[in-house]
Amino acid sequence: MERIYLDNAAATPLDSRVLDAMMPYLTTQYGNPSSLHYYGQQARAAVQQARSQIAHCLDVAAQDVIFTSGGTEADNLAILGYLQANHPEGGHLITTAVEHDAVLRTFQRLQGLGYDVTILPVDESGRVRADDVRQALRPQTVLISIMYANNETGMVQPIAEIGSIAKEAGVVFHVDAVQAFGYIPIQPLQESIDMLSLCSHKIYGPKGVGALYLRHGLTVTAASCGGPQEHHLRAGTENVAAIVGFGMAASLLEKERKGRARQAYGMKRFFYDRLISPNPCIRLNGSMAHALPNIINFSVRSADSAVMLIAMDAAGLAVSAGSACEAGAVEPSHVLCAMGLSDEWLRGSIRISVGKENTTADIEQAISIILSVMDTVRGGNYE
Numbered sequence: 133m134e135r136i137y138l139d140n141a142a143a144t145p146l147d148s149r150v151l152d153a154m155m156p157y158l159t160t161q162y163g164n165p166s167s168l169h170y171y172g173q174q175a176r177a178a179v180q181q182a183r184s185q186i187a188h189c190l191d192v193a194a195q196d197v198i199f200t201s202g203g204t205e206a207d208n209l210a211i212l213g214y215l216q217a218n219h220p221e222g223g224h225l226i227t228t229a230v231e232h233d234a235v236l237r238t239f240q241r242l243q244g245l246g247y248d249v250t251i252l253p254v255d256e257s258g259r260v261r262a263d264d265v266r267q268a269l270r271p272q273t274v275l276i277s278i279m280y281a282n283n284e285t286g287m288v289q290p291i292a293e294i295g296s297i298a299k300e301a302g303v304v305f306h307v308d309a310v311q312a313f314g315y316i317p318i319q320p321l322q323e324s325i326d327m328l329s330l331c332s333h334k335i336y337g338p339k340g341v342g343a344l345y346l347r348h349g350l351t352v353t354a355a356s357c358g359g360p361q362e363h364h365l366r367a368g369t370e371n372v373a374a375i376v377g378f379g380m381a382a383s384l385l386e387k388e389r390k391g392r393a394r395q396a397y398g399m400k401r402f403f404y405d406r407l408i409s410p411n412p413c414i415r416l417n418g419s420m421a422h423a424l425p426n427i428i429n430f431s432v433r434s435a436d437s438a439v440m441l442i443a444m445d446a447a448g449l450a451v452s453a454g455s456a457c458e459a460g461a462v463e464p465s466h467v468l469c470a471m472g473l474s475d476e477w478l479r480g481s482i483r484i485s486v487g488k489e490n491t492t493a494d495i496e497q498a499i500s501i502i503l504s505v506m507d508t509v510r511g512g513n514y515e
């Protein structure tokens with residue numbers, strides 16, 4: 133059976149050019165970047181080159197980029213590290229109801245530690261209003277953390293506007309850009325972003341590596357104790373091959389982003405026009421405007437995501453549900469709940485996320501599989 137992969141927001145395939153760049157560091161160049169000899173210095177130079185490649189993408193200084201094990205660690209280091217270093221006694225924090233768990237659960241923990249947390253609502257398309265951020269500010273506000281683009285719906289937040297509100301108020305602004313990085317040219321200095329989280333496996337790099345941009349002069353406390361790696365902020369021997377791969381993936385992204393975005397949007401638009409728009413029993417979650425070009429989230433009325441997902445997988449189509457399966461029970465997505473979806477739409481959500489390896493023929497095939505699965509689960513009822 134021919135399989136179609138439309139789950140690129142979960143993980144992209146590794147670009148062969150990235151693998152080529154990584155190979156020496158998995159084989160002959162095995163030195164530890166902390167070693168003073170030739171082998172160590174080769175590895176150190178490779179890590180520094182990757183740091184420059186990421187920094188170049190963001191138009192920031194290389195020394196302001198810290199490598200982590202991924203997006204989750206970058207989010208944790210930013211939020212917990214900043215607060216521990218600067219506001220250990222507590223304070224008021226602002227985030228939104230649609231953040232990734234790497235941020236939301238961190239905020240829940242901080243709430244338990246006595247921090248005061250405001251979780252802002254979103255509108256029905258999943259966007260936060262910049263004005264709500266302004267209204268939520270208090271004299272005690274010390275940190276705002278808002279994602280650039282949502283991983284379930286692809287909805288893009290008004291980050292530059294929020295950045296200027298944060299800057300004006302003198303509040304540190306953290307942005308989780310794990311999903312946005314692949315499609316939006318992000319400029320932390322222009323958008324008044326103080327800390328920015330990234331990860332590699334959404335941009336055709338390897339898994340297990342990410343980065344945190346930290347504005348020059350900002351202090352954060354390391355999450356773990358140990359060696360002096362990554363400016364004393366991330367102890368432990370660097371994953372050199374993965375870091376090199378991430379650097380190469382970022383460098384390719386910088387050259388190819390526009391073309392990838394155009395190609396992705398063409399497929400997304402085709403999917404919307406052919407499947408979503410003409411079907412009364414399908415609802416777009418989010419909007420076509422203010423959204424990433426690669427992610428589309430829709431619900432099938434009164435259907436169950438898990439049932440549809442399994443049927444689609446059996447037919448060779450890999451997509452994702454907008455819900456997490458916990459302890460055998462499918463919980464509705466906190467993102468779609470925050471957008472106010474009613475019960476009839478909430479449980480039947482599906483996310484498709486296209487990538488540079490997909491073609492319009494994949495989308496045509498996917499639509500035919502989805503229609504046939506819908507036919508089965510809804511018993512031929514298209515209302």
Ligand SMILES: Cc1ncc(COP(=O)(O)O)c(C=O)c1O
Nearest residue numbers: 202203204232234283310311331
């Ligand atoms: C928006 C967002 N933040 C954070 C993460 C976590 O990244 P990682 O899996 O690299 O820890 C993800 C992963 O999908 C994500 O989509």
